Amino acid sequence: MGAPNDIELMLHADGELDDRHAADVDARLEREPDARTKADALGEMTELVRSHLELAADDVPERSFDAIWRTIDRSISTREADTGAWSKFTGWLDRHRGHVITGAVSAGAVAALALLLRTTDEGTRAPTRGAIDVQPAALRVAPEIESLDTPDGEGTVLNLEDEDGHTTVIWVSPADTVEGI
Amino acid sequence: MSYNRVGSVAKPSKVNIDGQRASTKAHGTDLDDRDLVASAQRGDHDAFRTLFERYHRRAYALAYGVVRHQDDALDVVQDAFIKAHKYLDKFEGNSSFYTWLYRIVMNLAIDHLRKHRRVKPVELDESKLEDGGEESLLPRILGGNPGRALMDKEIRGRIDQALDTLSENHRSVLVMRELEGLSYEEMAKAMDCSKGTIMSRLFHARRNMQKQLLDLVDNPSAALVEDLTGGKVDDPDDADLKERAPAARTR
Numbered sequence: 001m002g003a004p005n006d007i008e009l010m011l012h013a014d015g016e017l018d019d020r021h022a023a024d025v026d027a028r029l030e031r032e033p034d035a036r037t038k039a040d041a042l043g044e045m046t047e048l049v050r051s052h053l054e055l056a057a058d059d060v061p062e063r064s065f066d067a068i069w070r071t072i073d074r075s076i077s078t079r080e081a082d083t084g085a086w087s088k089f090t091g092w093l094d095r096h097r098g099h100v101i102t103g104a105v106s107a108g109a110v111a112a113l114a115l116l117l118r119t120t121d122e123g124t125r126a127p128t129r130g131a132i133d134v135q136p137a138a139l140r141v142a143p144e145i146e147s148l149d150t151p152d153g154e155g156t157v158l159n160l161e162d163e164d165g166h167t168t169v170i171w172v173s174p175a176d177t178v179e180g181i
Numbered sequence: 182m183s184y185n186r187v188g189s190v191a192k193p194s195k196v197n198i199d200g201q202r203a204s205t206k207a208h209g210t211d212l213d214d215r216d217l218v219a220s221a222q223r224g225d226h227d228a229f230r231t232l233f234e235r236y237h238r239r240a241y242a243l244a245y246g247v248v249r250h251q252d253d254a255l256d257v258v259q260d261a262f263i264k265a266h267k268y269l270d271k272f273e274g275n276s277s278f279y280t281w282l283y284r285i286v287m288n289l290a291i292d293h294l295r296k297h298r299r300v301k302p303v304e305l306d307e308s309k310l311e312d313g314g315e316e317s318l319l320p321r322i323l324g325g326n327p328g329r330a331l332m333d334k335e336i337r338g339r340i341d342q343a344l345d346t347l348s349e350n351h352r353s354v355l356v357m358r359e360l361e362g363l364s365y366e367e368m369a370k371a372m373d374c375s376k377g378t379i380m381s382r383l384f385h386a387r388r389n390m391q392k393q394l395l396d397l398v399d400n401p402s403a404a405l406v407e408d409l410t411g412g413k414v415d416d417p418d419d420a421d422l423k424e425r426a427p428a429a430r431t432r
Binding site: 006007014015016045046050054056057060065072073075079 | 224226229230233237238239241242243245246251255258259262263266267337340341344355356358359360364365380383384387390391394
């Protein structure tokens with residue numbers, strides 16, 4: 001067997017070969033100094049890249065990591081507070097599930113009853129729904145209290161109740177009055 | 182995970198061998214991740230803070246390797262830890278906490294790239310993976326001394342440039358493999374593609390990285406030669422490097 005090829009060298013360096021194949025590559029590397037140099041170069045680059053990145057991490061001042069920890073800590077605390085409030089609510093709900101259901105059903109029943117009664121009441125009222133149901137005082141039909149006999153005519157005594165209080169009106173109509181004259 | 186590699190480069194890192202930063206917080210480092218996760222799931226903020234202390238730089242290295250901008254990488258790390266905390270209840274411990282976290286980081290980093298598209302993706306034909314010729318792996322990079330090479334700003338700058346020239350997919354695969362030591366199968370799951378595609382992307386990514394870095398070594402500045410050799414040439418690789426330098430620099 002000749003020198004291991006590049007793929008074999010890489011798989012060997014990365015520990016991806018099975019034991020038998022790895023032993024075979026080891027044996028061939030013993031006999032092939034050029035292949036051994038390539039394998040060493042692979043290892044060297046691994047060390048270069050790894051150590052370079054670790055040194056890059058060491059170049060970052062500790063205060064930068066302190067700052068990101070503070071952000072992490074704030075984020076955790078905020079989430080825990082939110083989660084805590086929700087947990088309390090759901091916990092309370094779990095403990096009082098029976099009462100909550102009974103209460104909800106009762107409230108629903110009362111609301112339905114109120115709605116039903118309101119609808120019935122509205123059905124008995126004026127059909128012109130939405131119209132203003134207040135008439136000016138002058139147009140009101142005043143209650144007739146009693147009639148009054150007067151000479152040459154007739155009179156009517158009216159008692160009115162409005163925002164100004166109680167008013168009594170004596171209305172006299174002459175007998176010889178002709179409509180339109 | 183790859184942080185406990187044998188023969189790793191001695192580098193002036195503040196991160197310990199487990200990728201964990203010493204913590205002065207109440208939980209310290211004596212508790213393992215599982216205990217910390219369990220405490221955090223019960224609402225213990227300090228436990229989650231300790232997990233953050235342990236992994237924020239490692240998560241940053243991963244994010245930075247993919248998004249290539251410091252502020253963007255910090256944003257990704259921040260969002261990743263917020264998301265991790267949000268879904269911590271759903272984490273059942275089937276993998277390590279960090280394995281779970283890096284998946285979140287990786288997904289957010291890739292999402293970030295897709296949203297911002299700062300780097301124009303250049304894809305090679307990933308269905309082809311031929312051995313030899315122009316696309317073969319190269320036998321050397323920096324004379325076998327990556328530790329010393331990393332002390333040089335020019336080389337680190339060139340590594341950055343080389344990473345920037347890779348397409349998003351190639352860079353993501355390279356970073357996952359070199360930084361985290363993920364298997365091809367794990368990477369295929371993370372990137373929702375086949376193992377063959379991962380192998381192809383990784384091969385091309387490495388080949389391109391090698392090519393970029395060798396340009397530097399084949400045409401080294403005098404300053405780089407002096408930085409790499411320390412002014413003394415007692416290593417055959419260094420001697421070769423010095424011969425290729427245009428002029429020696431006097432300090």
